[in-house]
Amino acid sequence: MTEWFVAEQAWLGRELFQRGLAVIYLVAFVVAARQYAGLLGERGLTPVGRYLEHTTFREAPSLFHLHHSDRFFTGVAWAGAALSLATAAGLTDAVPWPLAMLVWVVLWLLYLSIVNVGQVWYGFGWESLLLEAGFLAVFLGNDDVGPPLLVLVLLRWLLFRLEFGAGLIKMRGDRVWRDLTALDYHHETQPMPGPLSWWFHRLPRPVHRVEVVGNHVTQLAVPFLLFLPQPVAGVAAAIMIVTQLWLVLSGNFAWLNWLTIVIALSALPLGDAQPGDAPAAYVAVVVAATVVVLVLSWWPAANLLSRQQRMNASFNRWHLVNAYGAFGSITRIRYEVVVEGTRAERPDDDAAWEEYEFRGKPGDVRRRPPQVAPYHLRLDWLMWFAALNPGYARSWFPTLAQRLLEGEPAVTGLLRRDPFAGDPPRWVRARLYRYRFTTRQERRESGAWWVRTLAGGFLDPVQRRVSR
Template identity: 70%
Template sequence: MDWFAAEHSWLARLLFQRALAVVYVVAFVAAARQYRALLGDHGLMPVRRYLTRTGFRRSPSLFHLHHSDRAFLAVAWAGALLALATLAGLTDAVPLVAAMAVWGVLWFLYLSIVNVGQRWYSFGWESLLLEAGLLAVFLGNDDVSPPLLTLLLLRWLLFRLEFGAGLIKMRGDPCWRDLTCLDYHHETQPMPGPMSWYFHHLPRPLHRVEVLANHATQLVVPFLLFTPQPVAGVAAAVMIVTQLWLVLSGNFAWLNWLAIVLGLSALPDAWLAPVLPGPGAPDTGMPVPFTAAVCVATAAVVVLSYQPVANLLSSRQLMNTSFNRWHLVNSYGAFGSVTKTRYEIVVEGTDEAGWGPATQWREYEFRGKPGDPRRRPRQWAPYHLRLDWLMWFAAISPGYAEPWFSAFVQRLLEGDRNVIGLLRHDPFPDAPPRFVRASVYRYRFTSRRERAETGQWWWRERVGTFLEPVRLRGDRVGH
């Protein structure tokens, strides 16, 4: 069955698998560290409550068999440890069937988390990790040659990711067509990074060049992934460089990193051999049962690709959509519209007995989202700060704050250590506040002159009220 083997992709497979294991580690660790506050029994959207109204058929997950805070944490930490072992070479040290089982377990453990994660896990990179993780099951290990069909499926996934993102932009906000979106995007993106201020202040003609380069990378270059080497490798390298540019300019969890990981699978071994030690190309071939499994998986992806392709061709294209509960073959895309003005919800508390015009309010600082104008944005990606991201969405539309924001405020009034642990700063370390309120502020990056004069990265002004002051009344929040 050697015609199913890609004999010049041994190192590309090795690099892809190790890099994917790193992303899995980050995803599982983030799930474990944020679970109690977001999804635990006393969290903002408890898994236990979700399971009472959702069956396995609608949302496949291990937690339908048994759920507790300890069980969830056991699954998350087990996934992280298994991914670390994979990074260390576990799957190449065991027989082929065992290696496939390891990748399958990683996939199902993370699927179990995503499918009970509710709004906190509604981001496109969750499905992207699951789809890439399932394809890794059919990549094999050092016992077999790299399967050509699986490598092509990885390129098909990268194609849908990039081309879908390109189409959604061209069909969406007019600023992508008139090349002005980057006049705003670096400032208004969900979570700016440490370099975003500098990217925002690049000359506007350079922003136009950036947008044009983005269109070329997402709408033209993806087709070259299916050409012979080295052209396919050049296409992948262009995408990798573009994604690294995005990594520098903002925080998008592991979206950019997964795109890079997928691009690594398309690089030719001739490029990787000088810098990456590996097994070379031993004459192992592909056993018939493994070949059959790869063919079945390929056929399944072909069939399931109907809806994603139809979505790509539709004038009503959907972004980041899973068409089945297993997240097998999905649609992707981002920033079909770009916000032109940045709004932030600023949460404050007071320990005074009442509130009025003279009340002294103390601000809660979040880890990633903008708060104190003097604080420079930090680099968090590939780690995902889920609360910070949803705070950005809530500032755009209050509907995104349902049903978790009222529970968040209540936990602040209770002094809940798990929820407060998600924040950068607790202004009430000794006792919880008596009142909490939330205001809406308009933010923009300071100019170069303002930055030099004030030392601030942001300028902000209060423009409205998101939540009037509330306090605890018994075990509930009220005015």
């Protein structure tokens, strides 16, 4: 009686999705554990404790409303990482299906708790994407039960919104996507270029046009094929996977591309046709979850049709059934905030200013852009936004300067190099530079990846504040 419920050729697709999702959870929890102290800890840039003082559970559901300390937060993050690792290794297939569901619920709740107190550092679309995919994973079951067709369709609906929403926001948002010139700029001005970004930028312009056309086809046409019978749906998912791998090669977008690939794996017709059990209790739970997702889908569906389409928006505090999109506008010129310090008495241009080097973002023009994704360097990403508009940094940049003047280890630990390790500077300032990739000739002659020119000030020299 439950033949309709089981997607018989999705056994391996489900397995790949769940194992891949567990790996991404692992990365996310490790990022949270390693960067918490500098970003959100008591001596961090925007402490969680201070945030919780004026935020209610209803506004931001999180277990940290029940208890919070630096040690407890870090323990939660490492516990999530350990559970993710066990899940990636097969924990959920070694226990009965109700316990497997419980494991996925715990992972989702732990990461939701972190995101909802993460403030500006957790305002990225891939946080909500991970939570929505993680919620759907709860209802996929394990080897005890057949792959539920309803949940697999909901994953395709998620993939559709992710790709189609990104395609629409581009066409609505910036003419360079419509005249096919977007990638004349994007590889150079994207938030965090990777090791191959210089070569991608230097591809002939006709190739850039082909890249843009390929993007439009993948995001605006292919997503509709996801709802057709196999193997058409699987072909659509495969096209998306190939496109995402191209993006993996061309830049660093945390786990966005890898998570998209993992979701697409669930749409591939993988695994032999084999019967699967579907206990009545399991069917009831899956049907109930499907109804909830369908009801919540009204808001993101309406958003897709709206001329005022919102990008990367959550319509509820649980980050379920969200709106997605990326690069609705393309930056034409790259600016970087360069932070410097000096021990000189007077903070003038005659002082010996030394630069702080960040882990991922451009700084030293001779340093090749590193590969960091799927790891997420949250401070580096916010520095890119700060260069676009100082308003993005108003809540945390002054504190960053003060923590550098104090030599705070939790904050300097977020950096690649602190030139004043053990002996903080007397003054800190920040200046804005225009960066561009070197030409082929400049690259041969200088060995540099970037050329930079001073564009102006960002933060006037400041001294350490004296507490009273």
